Amino acid sequence: MLKELSERAVKLKEELVDFMEAYVYPNEKVYTEQLSNQENRWQIPPIMEELKSKAKNKGLWNLFLPDEQYGAGLSNYEYAHLCEIMGRSLIAPEVFNCNAPDTGNMEVLVKYGTEEQKKQWLEPLLAGEIRSVFSMTEPAVASSDATNIQSSIVRDGDEYVINARKWWSTGAMDPRCKIAIVMGKTDPNAERHKQQSMILVPFDTPGVEVKRHLPVFGYDHAPNGHAEIHYNNVRVPASNILLGEGRGFEIAQGRLGPGRIHHCMRAIGAAERALELLITRANSREAFHSKLIDKDVIRAQIAESRIEIEQARLLTLHAANKIDQEGAKAARKEIAMIKIAAPRVALNVLDRAIEVYGGAGVSDDFPLAEHWANARTLRIVDGPDQVHLRDIGKLEVREQLLKETETELVGR
Template sequence: MFELSEKAEKLREQLLAFMDEHIYPNEGRYQEEIANADNRWDPAPVLEELKTKARAQGLWNLFLPDSDHGAGLSNFDYAQLCEIMGRSHMAPEVFNCSAPDTGNMETLARYGSPEQQKQWLQPLLDGEIRSCFSMTEPDVASSDATNIGCQIRREGDEYVINGRKWWSSGAMTTNCRIAIVMGKTDPEADKHKQQSMILVPMDTPGVEIIRPLTVFGYDHAPHGHAEIHYNNVRVPADNILLGEGRGFEIAQGRLGPGRIHHCMRTIGVAERALEALCERINEREAFGQPLAKFDSIRKDIARSRLDIEQARLLTLKAAHMMDTVGNKVARQEIAMIKVAAPRMALEVLDRAIQAHGALGVSQDSFLAAAWAHVRTLRLADGPDEVHLDTIAKLELRDYPKNH
């Protein structure tokens, strides 16, 4: 279970070398380019340069299991590469493996028509454009997707879309060209057949980007999270994905692999935080001795290593089950990792921040921004409470009900 395939091991070695040579040395330049840009939402030049290098080395679209479009890796193999990429906030995009594009490309590859794939999937695979996923709404509890209120109404050969969305991640960047929008096509249908997904080009009249949203003060430029209002937006009927009433089905198919990716990237963040913690306490002194001599800090290191290893093993188990018995059978494991990995990473980051003192909460360390980003993952792709409920229901199914 723990061995990578020969292909994945080779890619892992290439990826580690690329991170050392190109990613870590350019993180400062990346931040400077965003801070000094005339438009913070324009793609950072360093990213475009590094994308060319990554693609030339075959480190491109590694997430897609379909060898026609991606690297042809299993979930288990890709998970371990995803952890490496997750160590740097800028890295996934360099390899064309960043959310929400990964989920959108998977959606188009699985459910898109040949025409939809030609128009939107191929440019995404080539890294020519970016995309957003427009599902969450400010007026309803979007943790329950059946609450979605955005209207998608058929009128002749078109659909008319009306609704308010927010946290449409990726919509702020200037090269975002397409949105996958989830809304209701038939409020009278069965509960899980009311929703549909539709492709909406961002330059369609009526698509109004209201504002960027911040995460604990971070706007995540040039990627960003947008509030979008869809006001009488008209798109061809052919833009519907898979057919009316299939939106909930698509959402469930889209989220399984995405949750694995989020969790493994999160483990990468935690590993880097633990490294920063160890380096910090070895180079600083307080009260006449190195910080590494303090028992409380040593226990923080031990707890962090335990926490990381447990989360990694659980996530790899889930990935292995997805490959061998399928996402449906692995549903409980996927739910468990989605709760466990972000909580673990937040604990490790908090310990690292504490050891760094004032530096840990400043912009001179990656720790504060990483904490803010990871905290969102206790909400993204379903809040902890939804996953905990799923875990409990699946656990209880093997026990008879009390009468």
């Protein structure tokens, strides 16, 4: 049975739904138009700052952050319900200062930043004044296995020198981007999981070079964008290392659990919106002498979509609750399962909706095509499906064998 949602979370959910209806959906087109009518697409459409300011005034701000001092202090389970609503619109997460990768970066700074770093980077990030990137993935190696990361972070007196070739650093094209968290090796001879560290690199440090923009299925994701970045002999103070040398994996693990819940709940939100759009369209179009909505084949697609969405939501909420109760490590099988299930469901529902819309479905007149492109990348981002399948299989087999050994021991 689903755990009851706290009164506070129920109220926030209602306020969020109202805000989306009143301000977000009606301004999606405004945002796109402003973006296209600017001198270049790497500027912030004014409507975004207007919406952020409205959301902030209403207290719908930094809801993702479980820390009570800096954020809303909600559990993963509570926030998951809110995150789903934000996922319905591609512009919504930033409106509420709940967009990746800033959310994960802010969590890292809350947990591991010094007081000075919090003042310099966390506070303006929490205020939505600056943006950040997370630079882990490298073009030269299979980065889904983070032990492959080759970038070097070398101590030199009271500084570190960073040399790295990174790509798919989300947010790097944003003119407000001021800080990067970079992952690289401080000790290539240490034990495999102790070689990597994470370090703060101010984006205006000499040697930080944004080489090129990377579109996704042709979408530029302006004004945030993804980019290839070269870090060429970049020097930062030694105090910029986070948590200490060799602790990169530890930080990455803490960052990824809640981040995957966010991705999955947003995907479920996108699927819900797609189903709504599907029904609206099917109810307004006639083909071959009857409305689409009255055709059995369309009804069956609606039914399949509802079944899949409910399954994915329940599994994701279960994973969120398990993180709250037992920690991300204990919930790793559940997290891996949702990371596969939720994007698949979103893709299935979006695909059905696109089909019902016909040519309109693949156009930019409706948000379906862009949501589909996003959901497809989600099967790669934060660990590809194959890697999660491998982990689930491994855990399942281990649990079964453990049970058999226990039974054997009891039987002796």
